[in-house]
Amino acid sequence: MKPIKILTITAGLSEPSSTALLGELLSDATQESLDILGISVETTPVHLRSLAKDITNHYLTGFPMGELATALDALTEADAVITVTPTFKATYTGLFKSFWDLVDDEAMVGKPVLVAATGGTARHSLMIDTALRPLFGYFKAHVVPTGVFVATDDFGSDTSLQGRINRAGAELAQMLAWKLGSQTALTKEGTSEIETAPVDPASEEIFDDLDGVNSGDFFGIAVEKQSRQEHKHKSPGLKELTVTPFEQLLKNL
Structure with a gap:
């Protein structure tokens, strides 16, 4: 199995x-955790300070050149990103x-990202949630729950x-282990310790027509297609609603 590729992007000036120290x-820490899980990893640092001229030239010419082009290609190929x-x-x-303005919108979709920042005072720590998370939310990346902010005095x-x-x-x-296991289990030629139940070919069409948030598919529950057509707006696990005609209610008064 090929090692997982992690790109560490730091913007220290x-x-x-x-900032580069925190990225390292x-x-x-990530590599140590992956070693415990028995997953090999390849880490590559990218220091934006050394790419500043290439970034400026990209804005002026419209083309990535030199080490910037290499960094953008590495970002696309990376399995995960640590950015500080x-x-x-x-x-x-x-x-x-x-x-990040030069990164293609599709390059980060579904990619695990660890966000971190440094600052002169801990009073800026909320920038993790007010600035970094929205940025990578735009990219549709999967940001890990814990963001790390380190003030100067913290070191x-x-x-x-x-x-x-x-x-x-x-x-x-x-997150990487879960993603790797899922991809392996869904690959026909791959092997994995994760056992999956056999899929009935006749049931595959069940997932072709979603009925919205009230459908069984939304909850990850496969229901028979005929039943879904008869009770299209019935949420799984709820009893069928019985409606009493208004005339019958009047007779019961």
């Missing part, structure tokens, strides 16, 4: 950078946004920092 720590940005004016940096003094990093890395590893 200094050298060395606390998150990458290591400094915090400027309560949001991500212009360099960070400039890079070396925050005893909970490594725990937060480990938790975020474990969540990304679990």
